[in-house]
Amino acid sequence: MSHALIADLGGTNARFALVPINQYQPKEVSVYSCKEYESFFDAVSAYVDQCSVDFDSINAIVLAIAGPVNQDVIRFSNNPWHFTRQQIQEHFGADKKIALLNDFDAIAHSLEVIPSEELVQIGEPSAVDPKAAAWVLGAGTGLGVACVVPQENSVNIVLPSEGGHVDLATCNDQEDYILHFLRDRHHRVSAERVISGMGLENIYEALALREGTSKRLSAPEIGEALERGDDPIADATLAQFFTFLGRFTGDLILSVETRGGVYIAGGIVPRYLEHIKRSAFRDAMQDKGRMKAFVSPIPTFVVMSEYPGLVGCANYASYLVDQA
Structure with missing residues (x-):
């Protein structure tokens, strides 16, 4: 049986797995801390040495990378590997099929095969047009964004993006305060x-200062609090x-x-699923003035799939091999 070696290489962790071609559930998943390995090649060699499948049985390698992949030298946005x-x-x-995807391109390619029970809708139920474009975004070490355009009888088109680096917009006094606090820095x-x-750390520090306290907590410490x-x-x-996530999501919808x-993935939002359900996320998303009616019908989901x-x-590896 032919297999693919797949990896999701983030700013903090590198996740490696094997999967039989034309199957989608990752097998033998191992998560390595990026800072413990000098390079990607050191980390992947450590994984290959301990996995159960002979390397000759691996026909394809697909890597999801936290950063742009259309560069001569591929560098990570929040990781020194290159x-x-x-x-x-x-x-x-030379005999192996290779594909390098942006990490959120990879999540976009997962939408057509992720089970519906691993998607939690936020807000009032609204219909999905399966032939229409979709946004994928997520917050973790950074903020990832991609747009997916469904295709019939072919792999979906994914438009890569570094949309997490667009300018921050604010809409009230508290948000203005946070923006000015961060602009000074x-x-x-x-x-x-x-x-x-x-x-999360920046918002906490700004709000604490607004209350007259100089205090910064790490993201895990905020979670503990x-x-x-x-x-x-x-x-x-x-x-x-x-609220910021909702405003940003609404801006994406106005763009496409x-x-x-x-579809919201990443390391943070799924962890706080009950909080986002109670939050002002949807209100902020729809707070687009005379364009509210344009934005409001768009359904939003949290992706609860572990990987x-x-x-x-x-999914992309199967496409690579099937098209060979």
């Missing part, structure tokens, strides 16, 4: 500065995070009318 396509091909061998403030793990329920600033931080839906990037890599 390599070229030629180095990847030489490492695995960074000059230019992108959406990723508030919709990511570091974004939310669990304890004893820190009003942590509660306000998560509420503002979801995605009646195929908006959506790997699922997308598995």
Whole structure:
């Protein structure tokens, strides 16, 4: 049986797995801390050495990468690893099918095969047009974005994006305060500065300062405070995070009318599923003035699949081999 070696290479962790061609459930998943390996090649060699499938049985390698992949030298947005396509091909061998995807391109490729029970709709139920474009986004170490355009009898077209780095927009005094706080530090403030793990930390620090306290918590510490329920600033931080996420999502929909839906993945939102259900996310998404009626019907989902990037890599690997 032929297999694909698939990997989801993020800013913090590298997830490796195997999958039989034309199947989509990752097998033998291993998660490595990127900072413990000097290079991607060190990490993948460690994985291949311990997996059960002989390397000769691997026909395709598909890598999802947290950063642009259309560069001569591929560098990660939040990780010091780097390599070229030629180095990847030489490492695995000229006979192997190779594909390099942006990490959110990979999640976009997962949409057609992720089970419906792993998608949780946020807001009032609304219909999905399966032939229409969809947005995929997610907050983790950074803020990833991709647009997927369904195709009949062919692999879906995924439009890669670095949309997480667009300018941050604000709509009220508290958001203005956060923006000014971050502008003093960074000059230019992108959406990723508030919709990511570091974004939670930035929002917390700004809101604490607004209350007269100089205090910054790490994202895990904010999570612990939310669990304890004893820190009003942590509660306000998560509420503002979801409001920013809603505003950003609405802006994406205004850019491309995605009646195929908006799918939210990443490491943060699925962890706080009940919070986003109660949040102002949908209100903020629809807060587009005279364009509210344009944005409001678009359905939004949280992707609860444990490894959506790997699922997308598995789907793309099957396409690579089937088209050979």
